[in-house]
Amino acid sequence: MPDLDELKAKYASVLDLIQKRNVRLDHLHVQDDKLFMQGAAPNDAVKNQIWDQIKVVDASYSDLTCDLSIDDSLPAPADDAPAADDAAPAAAEGTTYTVQAGDSLWKISAHFYGAGHLFKKIIDANPDQLQDENSVIHPGDVLNIPPKD
Numbered sequence: 602m603p604d605l606d607e608l609k610a611k612y613a614s615v616l617d618l619i620q621k622r623n624v625r626l627d628h629l630h631v632q633d634d635k636l637f638m639q640g641a642a643p644n645d646a647v648k649n650q651i652w653d654q655i656k657v658v659d660a661s662y663s664d665l666t667c668d669l670s671i672d673d674s675l676p677a678p679a680d681d682a683p684a685a686d687d688a689a690p691a692a693a694e695g696t697t698y699t700v701q702a703g704d705s706l707w708k709i710s711a712h713f714y715g716a717g718h719l720f721k722k723i724i725d726a727n728p729d730q731l732q733d734e735n736s737v738i739h740p741g742d743v744l745n746i747p748p749k750d
Contacts, residue, residue, distance in 0.1 A: 603664060608636035612665065615654045622647045622678050624669065636665045641672035656699045660741030700742040706734070713746050722747050 608631065609616065619626055619640070624647060628639040642648040648669050655662050698709060706724065707717035714722070724731045726747040731738075738744070 602634050603631070603636075605631050605636070608664060612636060612655070612658055615651065615658060618651060618654050622650060623676055624648075624651060625672065625675060632666065634664070637668075638665070639668040641670045641675060643671075643673065643675035643677045645671060647678065653699050656741055657697070657743055660699075660743075696746045698744050698746050700738045700740055700744065702740045704738060704740070706731075706736075706738065709744070709746070714749055 609629075615638075616626075616629075618624075619638075622642070624640055624642045626638060626640040628637060630637055642651065648671060651667070651669060655665065655667060659665070696713075698713070700709070706720035710720035710723055711717040720734070723744060723746060724733065724736065726745040730736070730742065730744065
C-alpha cells in the first residue's frame with residue numbers, strides 16, 4: 602500500500618503546477634490505495650494543464666484520483682496563455698504534447714503549425730517513437746513539438 606509521502610513525491614511536479622497555476626486544493630490524501638486530489642481550477646485551460654502534467658508523470662494514473670472543478674472566482678495565473686480557440690499555440694521554443702483520443706499527426710501539426718502537412722517535423726523530432734508517416738500514436742504518448750520556425 603503506497604503512503605502519502607511516496608505518492609506526493611511521485612506527483613511532485615503536478616503539485617508544484619497546482620500551486621503555480623492558482624488551483625485551490627481542498628483535499629489531498631490516500632483513499633483506496635490512491636492519491637486523492639480534489640479542488641478547483643480558475644478555468645478549463647488550467648485544468649487541462651494539470652491533467653497534461655498528470656499524464657506526463659504516469660499516463661495510466663492508476664494510483665491517482667483527481668477531481669478538479671472550475672471556480673471562475675479564482676484568479677487566473679498572470680502568465681495564463683490564450684485559449685486554444687483564440688490562437689494556435691506558439692511552438693516558438695518547442696514544447697511537448699500529450700496525445701489525446703482522436704488525435705493524428707496531421708491534426709496535431711495543424712494545431713501547432715496551422716498546417717497539417719507539416720507533420721513530418723513532429724516525426725523528425727521524435728525518432729525514438731515515430732519512424733515514418735505510418736507510425737501509430739496512442740492517447741497518453743508524449744511527443745516533442747519542435748519550434749514553428
